[in-house]
Amino acid sequence: MPSSEVLLLIADLVGTFVFALSGATVATRKQLDLFGVLVLSFAASSAGGICRDVLIGATPPAALRDWRYLAVAMGAGLITFFWAPLIERMKTPVRMFDAAGLGLFAVAGAQKALDYGLNPVMAALLGMLTGIGGGMLRDVLLADVPMVLRADLYAIAALAGATVVVVGIALGLPSAAVMFAGALLCFVLRMLAVRRGWHLPVAGTDRNK
Amino acid sequence: MPSSEVLLLIADLVGTFVFALSGATVATRKQLDLFGVLVLSFAASSAGGICRDVLIGATPPAALRDWRYLAVAMGAGLITFFWAPLIERMKTPVRMFDAAGLGLFAVAGAQKALDYGLNPVMAALLGMLTGIGGGMLRDVLLADVPMVLRADLYAIAALAGATVVVVGIALGLPSAAVMFAGALLCFVLRMLAVRRGWHLPVAGTDRNK
């Protein structure tokens, strides 16, 4: 079913674009120069997938083999660098795209890990890592505690999406359908968490009162 | 000798458990949410071994192939999250287990690196990395300078234990015996360093007086 492959590639590149926007936005806020902004664009959009590929032994990673990922990330970095105020104003659409990218990366990551023979639990975790890895490297490079370790259901949404894929494949359902369902679940969970301020419990909060 | 293999597996899982406790304890102190605590549990307990496996080309890493490592790390994370005060009170036993885990990881890491054909010096260093890698990632993720770069003979103890294995194997001694001796040496060195406040010299200390 080649049309689903084309759909997946488009989705993948859209995900890369919005994640690169997020990296570049944080980098411009921290007053990095043009190169730093482009590095953060690439790191935020590709680190998750690169980590996954190194861990499952699929080297060189896809993001280093296919120049389109790099081109899209650089484009997003340049746009952010020269029109940063514009991106800042578009906060809501960027957050929507980001949630969509998270879902797409999570399901694609889980699918790829399964293809490389990992067990289902680890495939779901690697799907989550694919979704959140870029944001983690972005924050580590900028010497912050990764936002994903604190924020509203970000990683849990990615894990939920990846789990749908893993369970669906185990039940023999068609790959395209479970990937779509997983990405949708992740997107909806994340948007609801943002809108309603859902978050996980924090240990020891009571002791600080 | 299958009984030594069982012993090693138990030791490995005990090491994973105590390292996961250490990651989760630091994470709860930093007020991360439940997910962040679980990530830190897994990172602190498995990053050393994952790094080693990626560097020697043994992908996918053991910690991603065998679900028991993940289960033990998650268990330690949940215990810490819900009974953090209990763990804090058990400081001495946790530190003892941590020293034991350090020794076990160091010798197992050195042994595995030798199995993959690395030269003895590098095998000893990879054993050390297996022992200390988890703690380093834990601190980097929380935006601290890794404690191991500052603390009392932590890495040196791991290196000593790994060196015993490498030298012993080179001399043709039985693997189980040198691993036991190496782990014991690391454990004793680390406990003595903690009790007596041993530490390595710091450069330029005089200049600050």
Place this chain on the structure above:
Amino acid sequence: MPSSEVLLLIADLVGTFVFALSGATVATRKQLDLFGVLVLSFAASSAGGICRDVLIGATPPAALRDWRYLAVAMGAGLITFFWAPLIERMKTPVRMFDAAGLGLFAVAGAQKALDYGLNPVMAALLGMLTGIGGGMLRDVLLADVPMVLRADLYAIAALAGATVVVVGIALGLPSAAVMFAGALLCFVLRMLAVRRGWHLPVAGTDRNK
């Protein structure tokens, strides 16, 4: 042409030495103990090459297979630890060696990536990564924002040197000649940037006035 191989090995080890000096110097300033200084020496001098080798699937990485890299890095770390004031006083020669090391690592990295079949654009980027990776890990381990993300044409100089190699090889020019030209270009660019304070534009500088 074996003499060029010898030349490259010497250059590689000189690069390792000066990068190790830079790691050790920063570590002594941060009051790490002897072990921490040695770790930073090794990390700063070898992380770029190790990253490149893991990404292109050349495991175990060269820096772990050949003990000479480690020996040179440890030597630089010990010298810095015991004669830190001397190194601090030699600021200009160290910076010159550092620029030379950057160029040599960048061209060697690009060449190796091409050998492993990466496309030219990615080979140039991996050459850059080989040059700058060590410095990035050094700063991440010390909980700083990597200097390379802020500083005067550091990464751009590495990228320029790597690009010369990639373009030259694509045009069928002899490998030794393009590597020399690339390393020289990187060196000159970096030294000029330091002397004249060249740097890339920073986004949003106006907004902070």
